[in-house]
Amino acid sequence: MFVLILITSVGSGAAEEQRFSRQHISYSSRDKAPYGSFVAHRLLQDQFEVKPQTVTKSFAATYRKNADMRKANNAYIIVAGRLYITPDDANAMYHYTSAGNRLYLVLEETDSLLESTFNFATKYLTDSLAQPEQFADTSTQSFSNRHLAPDTFFQARGIPMNNALTVADTAVTTILGTNDRHEPNFFRINVGNGQLYVLLNPMTWTNNFLLENNNIKSFETQMAYLPQFPQNLYWDEYYKQLRSRQEGDFSDWQVLMKHPSLRWALWLAVLLLLLYVLFEGKRRQRLIPPKPVLHNSSLDFAETLGRLYFLHHNNKNLAQKMTQHLLEYIRNNYYMNTSQLNDEFVTLLSRKSGQPREVVGNMISQVHAIRLAPAVSDADLQYFYNSIYQFYIKTN
Known part of the structure; x- marks a missing residue:
């Protein structure tokens, strides 16, 4: 059922005439085109029942930040054209495999740092990579497995890749497969408690190859070498994007x-x-607002209060309110006791306010008259208002 679904979603592109330039080769797990690796990525989930974790950072950065990778029984898969790694990547790969993990590399060409780190060498046949702009040749892969017939091989239309292993330590290296020239192109190197797998034919991981004939058996044969129940399964999407060696971790800054x-x-x-x-961030001197001219709030209060009571024509009450406000003003501004409004009070208020004694005495006399009068006429109210109004103005 799974194969039928894949054929439905991917096979339409693979069934067409194979006329593609090298720019169509992506090996990406999201690419459903003939030379993407969408099918291989989906087959991994069925093969191991573990969802592959997609990695978009360099191996060194991922190994440094992921504590699970420093444990055993993990599998890390890289499918790419030319591999470009840094010394930090090579060192991290060595420690990763030595700890009991599997590093599975499916590459057109390996990297010199990788070869020196794991002590092997390969040769690259230019005719296998320098194809014309359009190609329709045959890609072939054989496996050296005693459980398979000696003449078992898998073919599909694509780029023939004849790169091969040339130098290896036979004590730790096992040949697992060959190209159509019967040269070793699939091998395993034991490293500490783990293994490095290298397959120099990534065509076998493309949608086009896996959907032809019974080529899924080719994929199953390769995956049989990995542990059936890995703790974590990693799928790399970083190195297939590189076109040159990076100085440290690749980033947008680079x-x-x-x-x-x-x-x-x-x-x-x-x-x-x-x-x-420098010029806009420093603190600027704020403008000093002009200081408003002081005005006599007592006068404003008296005017407002006068209008209020005048509207009700309650002259007696208004005059008493004006008297209270006047005495409050004297207490707050001249600090005088207003309980006894006698001659001494008049003399002292005249001296403190700077007003003539006759004017102050007349105003205080009006205060006494208003207190004793049963009613206040409009004329008396107006005369009293003018007296205290002049007092407020001249003492301000």
Whole structure:
């Protein structure tokens, strides 16, 4: 059933005439085109019943951050064209396999750092990679397995890859498969408690190859060498994107620094940001608002209160309120006792306020008259208002 689903989703592209340039080869797990690896990625889930974890960082960065990779019984799969690794990657791969894990590399070409780290060498036949712009040749893979017939091989239309192993330590290296020239192109190297697997024919992991004939058996034969129940299964999507060796971990910053125009744009942006912080980020002196001219709030209160009571025509009550406010003003501004409004009070208030004694005495006399009068006429109220109004203005 699973194979039928794959044929439905992928086989339409594989059934067409195989006329593709090398730019169509991606080996990506998301690519359903003939030379993607969508089928192989889905087959891994059925083969191991463990969902592959997609890795998008370098091996060294992933190994450094993932504690599970430093344990045993893990499988890490890289399917790519040319492999480009750093010294840190090579060192991490060696420690990873030595700890009891499997590193499975399916490559067109290996890397010199990888070969020196694991002590082997390969040869690259240029006619297997330098194909014309369009190709329709046959890719072949045989396996050296005693459980298979000696003449068992798998074929499909694609790029013939005849790269092969040339130098290896026979004490730790086992040949597992050959190309159509009967040269070893699939081998295993024992490293500590783990193994390194190298297959120099990634065509066998493409959709086109696996959906032809009974070629899924080829995939099952390869996966039979890995543990049936790995703790973790990793699928690399990082190295297939590289076209040259990276200095350290590949990142967006390296892309910016690699191209001169982007590098100058980055530095210009940094410079402009620094200039903004220098000239605009510092604290500016705020404008000092003008100090408003002081005015006599007592006068405003008296006017407002006067309008209120005048509307109700309650002259007696209004005059008493004006008297209370006047005495409150005297207490708060001249600190005088207003309980006894006698001659001494008039003399002291005149001295403190700077007003003539006659004016102050007249105002205090009106206060006494209002207190004793049963009613206050409009004329008396107006005269009293003018007296305290002049007092407020001249003492402000």
